Amino acid sequence: MPDTEYGYALKQARKRYQDALAKGEYPYLPVLDNILADTDIVSTVSLGIMDIPLAKLVGTKTAERSSSFASNFMPLLPERSEFGSKWAALYKYQVHEGIQDPIVAYEFMNQFYVQEGNKRVSVMKYLGAYSIPGNVTRLIPKRTDDKENRLYYEFLDFYRVSLNCDVWFSKEGSYQKLLEQMGMEPDQVWTEEERLFFRSSYGRFAKAYSMAHGEQLQLTEGDAFLVYMEIYGYDSVKGQTEREMYRALMRIWEEIQLANRGRKVELIETPQEMETDHRPSLWKWFLPAEDMPEHLKIGFIYADTVENSSWNYGHELGRLYLEQAFEGRVSTTVIEGADTEEDIAAAIEKLVDCGCTMIFTTNSKMVNQSVRSAIGHPEVKIYNCSINMSYSSICTYYARMYEAKFLMGAIAAAVSREDKLGYIADQPTYGILADINAFAMGARMINPYVKVYLEWRRVRQARTATERLREKGVRYISGKDMIIPRYPSREYGLYVLEKNGEVTNLASPIWNWGKFYEQMIQLAFESNEELEARKGKKAVNYWWGMSADVIDVICSGNLPHGTLRLIEFLKNSVRSGSFHPFDGLIYAQDGSVKCREGEKLRSEDIVTMNWLAENVEGSVPELEELNDEARERMQLQGIRVDETAQTEKK
Template sequence: MGETEYSEALKLGKKEYRARIAKGQFPYLPVLDEILSEADIQTEQNMGLVHVPLDFVVGTSTMGRTYSFAANFMPILDWETEFAVKWSNLSDAQMNEGIRDPIKAFEYMNRYYVLEGNKRVSVLKYFNAVSIPAIVTRKIPKLSDDYDVRLYYEYMKFNEITGLCSVEFTKLGNADKLLSLVGKEGRWDDETKEKFAKVMFDFSKVYNFRGGDRLDIKLGDAITVFMEVFGMDAMLEMSENDYNKNVINTWKEFAAEGEKHKINLVLDPKKVQTKKSLLNYLIPQTQKKLKVVFLYPREPKTSAWLYSHELGRMYLDETFSDKLETEYVAGVDENNVEQVLEDIIKAGADIIFCVGPQMMPNSLKVAVEHPEVYILNCSLNAPHPYIRTYYGRMYEAKFLAGMIAGAVTDNERVAYIADYPIYGMIANINAFALGVASVNPRAKVYLAWSKTKDYDRNKFLTENDLHYVSDQDIITPNDASRYFGLYKLQDGQALNLAMPIWNWGVFYEKLLQSVLAGSYKAEGQEQVKALNYWWGMSAGVIDLICSKHVPYGVKRLADHLKSDITKGEVVPFFGQIYDQKGELKNKGEHEMKPSDIMKMDWLVDNVVGSIPPMSEFVDNAKMVVELKGVEENKL
């Protein structure tokens, strides 16, 4: 019996050998000793007895046995050898009672190289066994900036907590995200492992059947994406039909996960064709009004930020009174957003603007289940194709404000008060600092964060002798302070100099025009990546208004630069730019990429201050920072 099995295995081995020779590839098993040297290894760790997935057993530890096997672990030595007889005996043992003795192996980067037991691996692979017991020694590579090494260090943490070695990831951060989504603190107990095994089996069965194994992501990435949308508890209750429907609906999210750059930044609105055909005049137009709903975390009159969006909503009512109707819902947060969305969709909402990044996670499931409704979130750097995001390139106005501040400061010191270190905010700070430096190379920008626990505005300004301040962009209706925009402190009062403007009405108008013209839907169908609208002065979404207190010559320069920025002839992030550590972040005569501007987690060299860690923020700010904060502060 064993001879027959060996003959079949030999055919598979020789077929693999010939195929690899034809492709110019090494036809034998990889050898760990030739892949790495001891100089590459940080340390070794005894892992004890591990049930190793056979798919992950890929080679031998030493050169001794490698020429007995093809690269697929099938034998290539003829029958008239001692090796073949031993292989056949193991084959008989597997069919009669099963191979139980563990092999010995080294693990390196979650792949296993056999020290003792190559024939046992070969036999079990021939019989399509799933795993093999092994006494494992892990070789841990030295930590470096290499992407695969960083990914492996995340895997080791995941493996230590879960005990799983078959779940792999291709994206940094997904291992930690999956642990968070499962929601078990500390090491997984047997109950958690059983629950996860169930959802992994049910999900992978449908996902692979639908072709998921052909995507450029690992199963660990895919289940992380799916669980982020639906949640662990819902997955435990799903039937096979539920999985089929939900996997199909979520496919764009899987595909986007495989993209190297998951986000497509749209920097300017597309021109909308407004010409009508003859049929438009001959056939009465009976299209119903679109229902547009804005979701706010609280009443807009209590927040300068929300009030600017509310002005945009009211502008839509005036501009499109015959084509759409708008309303807003306040008091929407991460806890109730899913139910609010379901309710307003049931009530006929066509387009929904979620004005708060904290609404994003629980909005995703609704967006996946209701592709007929357009759901957008006001934030940056969101990698979800089903929810488009939007924001303004405020850094363009901040650059101009910085130039004004640098020109008028009387002691080469300027204050910048920020709130959250979220995507886009660091670009604002750095652009302001570059604007200051463009006219006053010796001036420093002193940075404070208003949402930190120890923030004391008066103490910050007094101790640092700061007279010129860049503060919140607009007035809060319920607190009409003059501490907004760029101002000078004079006799304890604010003398306003310049105010950055968010023209949300213009943004919403142009976006709704694309919806009415049909180009919004077409734009989404063309993309696998997530669409992030990041419009600026060129679109009329961002502006800067100067008061009469700005010196004439300075205002004239600011107006000239604003015109050049609008036309794309001047960009704030151009030429040599150094960070606080003296590292070159942008080369001379080069314009910084928009994606690099968006993801900034460093400060330019004339900024005095830092990006605080999460622990320093007040509790009601932590949710926003956790969701949309730059990487530097997620420590």
């Protein structure tokens, strides 16, 4: 048994060496000069003296000392050697005085390689230190299409404002998400205080993640930290101790595991997909047979009041329908105006305290608190109304509104004798671009020359979206789906701006949330065993459409008889599945092919659609163009236009 610190370090080195050989891996430190042999370096930048995270120190600059260390930087040479004596002396100096001299290192692809100070790094790694001072030179490779290269250039943009090299992600776009979670702008230079707070918080999380054996997962610390921040929020993270972070991390470990598996969302597209003969009834899921309740209590949470929001008004109609459909068996409770994380948390707790065993949070901004509350109350089923949100502790639900928008486009083109149609959207969140493109597809099916002029409602503009369309000579417009009770207006659904200034309504898409909730309650629920087995493995989104009667289109009786027949035929075809709005050859604005002849877009491609159809006139607004409400929603569910994807041109 080793009886000196060097002996213990040597034991760690030999173990790592043998493990590497057994796996067929290189057992010594990587050599940067060898790595750069086939790499085109376009720029060399001096970063000066900085604290280098020891986890990022992975090798040596030259091959001279690489074989003296195992790949974990622990020493391999005998203890009774000059090398061993110097290592032991450095160890004692660090323990009693503290090593102050900076090492000399090179940074390449956000990893560091030592030129001078290998033994100092070895000692500090052995002692479990977080960082070491170093004089660093950055080597920047030529930009390529390689994923690691693209990630590195995203890191460079992040480093430019943060001066932080601790964080590394495995997925593109993650640095932008991190800044959004922190409430920072992409080009906002961090203050010294902001840098210190972040580095301290991230350092504590890194230790908590190590305590949880996160190194056994494929996620980087940064990947896991982003999931952690999404759920708990940066303000909470900043105030947590390492031990508190570890306990909180353990509570959401299923979500970390889900992220490790890719955070894919399973889309349940019909209620029938969830129906099986072997699953227990709803009542058996909640309580044993002898304790079966006479009433099921269900809670609803709205971000605003019913009077001020057409979205909440639609869900309120669904809640009232539910009480009628299950009269005497279901009672509901609603809480309005839960607009902040604190309000949402308090609302869920109130509903749990009053006996609700099923809770619907009806806004995507409530998803993170829904996850936290679901973890704290595993006996309660919590659903969040959102799409493409990947959590296994809750289920999410949404409707395929693009099916109705396709019909609306067909109606608009059929009744208009003009080649200009208008579409007003709120902000470019998931699902919205599919709605826009479906409208454009439906219109073009009737009129191949039609153009759809796109305007955004929640942008920083003095004039309204309707006014901007009117100036372009557009009269037939698809606006918001429902009226706002407190501010009634006829500018909803599909309407036409008459020459005398009046508005005539032609058709309206319907979110039938009552049917949605009715069928969700009628479904046989998963047993506790099945629910536990799903955690960490899959996220589920109930994504229903016309086939489930949760989406519909109501037409004005003044429409021509032929148009009504056509729309009824298309509606039945979509409902039966014999017709698909995104079917056949489809081009985007840039001429790229998005769907080929004889094919149809996958559901996942529709949910995450980030392009506009070729007959759409307009663009996706930049983040700075949006108002505060839209920017908040974009942080959670904003689509990002893929400008680098390789596409086939016409």
